[in-house]
Structure formats: structure tokens, C-alpha cells
Amino acid sequence: MAMRMKLKLKTVFVLYFMVSLLGLVYALMQLGQRCDCTEHDMAKDRTISRLRGELHRLQEQMRKSEATKQPQKQPAMPSLSTIFVITPTYARLVQKAELTRLLQTFLHVPQLHWIVVEDSPHKTQLITDLLFKSGLTYTHLHMPTAKDRKLQEGDPSWLKPRGVEQRNEGLRWLRENRRAQPGGDSQQGVVYFADDDNTYSLQIFEEMRSTQRVSVWPVGLVGGMKYERPVVEGGKVVRFHTGWRPSRPFPMDMAGFAVSLKLVLDNPEACFDGEAPIGFLESSFLQGLVTMDELEPKADNCSKVLVWHTRTEKPKMKREEALQAQGLGSDPAVEV
């Protein structure tokens, strides 16, 4: 009887031991999982980028099926590199309008992370609200330009380069937040500098996504030219089509290249030199990263213009000032 009881107890004990061990293991796993929003976010980010990808794919499909009247087979989406877009911006009358249309472009691009760097001693409410409502994955930074480097009222826009400290702040953030994590592919990504007044086709983002080191393409309406572009022969960039000092190391506009995140992380000192002579800002950053020979031409061997250096007129405020003098100006509480 005692023997039987012992046996029974042993069985129960072993069974219970196994069940409860599972519970303990689970509890330990829970302990190991830090409670932060990052992981939580990542799932949503993945959902968002998956949805964007699908949307983009569907739009492409529609376009194609309209052309061919034959729905095409869809290749499975490989995991997409994140495009980190660094946009320096500063307060002015057209700022909200510019960023509004820019973000509408970015909303079409799967797996895009917008790094907006305000030229300001603090984050402004306007940009905070705009980003929050944007529906984009974003990082909001600020970095005021040193006073002696700032353009003064009436200065021609080419006198001092704009956005230098802000782009560098974007790079700093990337280096701090996307540095190599053991076993992770956190370095998979592309860095692009997109000013808030340019015009970007959606295709340019798909072109740059496969950047290995530094990819390049034409930029329309820049430097007093219809376009500037790298000239490609035998798949290599051999010189540059530009209207001014083609002998510069990289006579390209900021909008004409993208850099792999890995290259940015592997070269922690590479940044934009605000003291560089006019027209040498892009070179100051690229010089330490790449040689002309290594540039990867995109946009059909640099034969297509997919980004334009558009500039928006500064709005005249003559009537506003006249009305303000009479106390009848526009309500300052209305955000423009």
C-alpha cells in the first residue's frame, strides 16, 4: 500500500514538476524581456512598412496592368533597407507648406525614417504637431546654427551654406542610435539628405535603396543648369556634367547622392564642413568616404532626372504689413 502510494506520489510529483517548470521558464523569459515600447513599436513599424510596401506594389501593379492589361506576377518583397532621410529645416513663411508636400511624398515610400532637424534653439510646436500628425516614422531633432555662420537678412543664399549643423546633427543621431548591435542587421540602411524645398519622384527612393557605399544620379534645375549629372561610361562615373568647377572632388548637389548607413557608421568622423569653400560642402563629406571610381550610378546610368532642385519664392507681405499698421493684420493665432 505504502509502495503504491509512493509510486503514485512520485508520478504526480514528476508530472507536477514538469508542468511547473514550464511556468518557471516562462516567468524567467518574461523577466528577460524589458518592458519598453521599442519592441512593441517594431511590430507596428513592420506592419506599417508591410502595408506601405503592399500599397506601393498594388499601385505599381495597377499602373502596369493599365499598361499591359495583364496583371503581373508579384515577386515576393525582400526585406527592405530603411531609408533615413535627413531634412534640415528653418522657420519661415513657407515652412509648413513645404514640409506638408514633402511628407506627402514620403508617405508613399515604404520603410522610410524621417529625421527632421530644426535650425532652432528648441523644438517648435509647429514642427512637433506636423510630425505627430504625419503618419511617418520620424525623429525630431534641433540644432541652432552658430550666429556667425547664419545667413543675414539680405545676404544672397549662396554666401553661406545652410543646414550644415543640422545635417551633422542628423548624422550624430544615426551614429548614436543605429550603431552596430551584436548579431543585428541594424546597419542595413541608406542615408539621404533631402532639403525641404526640393521635389522628389517616388522612383528615386527605390533607386537609392540598394546603395552599397555611395550611389549617385542626376539633379534637375540646379546650379544654373537644366540638370547636373555624373557622366557614366562602362558602368562607372568618369566625370561630371556641371556648369561650374567640374574639377571639384564631387561636384554634385546634396540631392544627388545617398550613402549606406554602414559607411556612415564605419566613418564616425565624416561630416559636413561649414567652413568649406562655396560649392565644396558635398565634397567635404564625401571625400573621406568614397572615390569617384566607387560611385554607384543609379537612374538608368544617370540618364533620368528623378529629383529637382526646386526653390519656392519668398512670399511678399506688403499688404499684410499695411494692414498690420492699421491693426487689421492677419490673426497671429492662425497657423500658416
Add this chain to the structure above:
Amino acid sequence: MAMRMKLKLKTVFVLYFMVSLLGLVYALMQLGQRCDCTEHDMAKDRTISRLRGELHRLQEQMRKSEATKQPQKQPAMPSLSTIFVITPTYARLVQKAELTRLLQTFLHVPQLHWIVVEDSPHKTQLITDLLFKSGLTYTHLHMPTAKDRKLQEGDPSWLKPRGVEQRNEGLRWLRENRRAQPGGDSQQGVVYFADDDNTYSLQIFEEMRSTQRVSVWPVGLVGGMKYERPVVEGGKVVRFHTGWRPSRPFPMDMAGFAVSLKLVLDNPEACFDGEAPIGFLESSFLQGLVTMDELEPKADNCSKVLVWHTRTEKPKMKREEALQAQGLGSDPAVEV
């Protein structure tokens, strides 16, 4: 011996039971405690549901267009009024860039039909290709401006109104193609005049979609002002905040109103008068359609700026011309 073993086993069992119970309870508590990322989540959730909506819409649209093989006729969402956007456009260096970012905005708007009217004696290849690849539902028209009405090189832009014949051509097309069909609700729709250089928030389209007769809202950065807007009291427009001749019948910019399709169809003679004095073009169209009292204020009683009268600088081509003189100009075969 067996008894002692049984006792010992019992003690071990009870001890182990208690310890493991604690583990289980902890695991259960962990299960109950979810990371609190609610606030953070909300924006992402909104994005996800917006994307899902768009995806759904697109899938619907594809399904229907596959069924009918007539992409232009399918009302993807019968409950939504179609917004017919009439955009006059003319050939210039920034044309493709402007239309590119404009169409990226429109791609976000459900049930939008873009009527592009070129100021040209024929449809150009550039616009034909751009529209074909756009992914939008569109109609491509052209109508050259009479020579004596055309702005000449060097004329100030306000001297003669631009886009008059093109907007009227858009109206003509609507009247010919969307007139009452027996039993159909083809008259359900809204007509909006969107120039190709302005900036449009996505919200403005949802504001205008419910237009009964004529809806109105503020326009930013127009007429030398931070904004112009109808002034609303008790839900009615009572006057206009404008920097110039507030006594005009409708002192509003083209971007500041939308008209129901029904009203356009019911008033077949209403059009823009190219001979109207400067600043009276909008009035020439609206005068026969509506009274100030009937205007429907949108954008939170005209307190929000959701559209901006941005203007793009004409790019300088000095270096291009210098290089062309040497036979080294940009390749004219490259579309910009």
C-alpha cells in the same frame, strides 16, 4: 523506510509546490501587465488603419477595373463624392517637378479625378507620359490661350490672368461628360480648381467633399498676406479678410473654394471671364452661381489654413546658356 521516504517526498513536494506556485503567479502577473505604449501607439494605429483603408480601396478598385476594363468609370466607393480637380498647366522648366509633387498629393485622396488642361495647341508627350504613369484617374485635355491674352516674356504675372481658357475647357468637358444620366447619380461630385504650383494638405479634400453648392476656406500666403479668408459669424460668411479691394463680389483666390458638380451642370453658362478686371476672375465665375450668404464655410469655420498659394522660382539658366554656346549644354533628350 518507505514511510520516511514518503514523508520526505511529501515535504519536498509541498516546498516545491509553493516555490513553483510563486513562479506561476508571477508569470500570470506578467501576462496581465502589458507595456503601456498606448499614447505612442495611437499615431501608429491611425497610420495602420489609414493604410489598410487605402489598401482596401485600391484592391476594390483593381477588382472593379479588372471586371469592367474601364478604369475611368468605376466609382470605387459609391458613398464618396468624386472630386474633379481641374488643373491648368503650361510648359516651363519646373512643370514636370510641380506636377510630380502635385500628383503625389492627389494619390492620397480617394475618389479623385484629375482633369489636366494643357495650355498648348496639342497634348505634349511629357504630360501624356506623366499622367499615364501617375496611377491616378485622369482626363487629359488641351486648349491654347489666345495669343492676345497670353502673358509675354517679361510681363508681370498679374497683368493677365493665366489658365482661363483651360479652366473653361475643364468645365466644358465636365458638362459634356458628366451631364445627368437617367437613373444615375453622375451629378454627385465636387469641382475644384487646383493650380500646379500651390500646396494642398490632404485634409482640404475631405473638407470640400461635402460641398452642397459652394464651399470656402482660407488660403495661405496669397495676395501679399499671410492668409486671406472668409470671415464667419454665426456659421455664415459675412465678409472677407483680404488685403485688396474687399468690396469685390468674391475676393477669394481660386484655391479657396469648391463648387458642387450639380451647380456646374445646372448653370451651363457659368465660366471664367478672361476679360474680367484684375482680381475679378473668381468673381466672374461665382457671381452667377451663389450669393455670399449661401457660401458654406469649411476648415473649422475658416479658421484653419489647409492650402497655400506657394510659388516656385523660375530657375536661372545662366550656366546652361554659357555651356550651350560652347556646344556643351545639357542633353535635350533628357527630360527634366
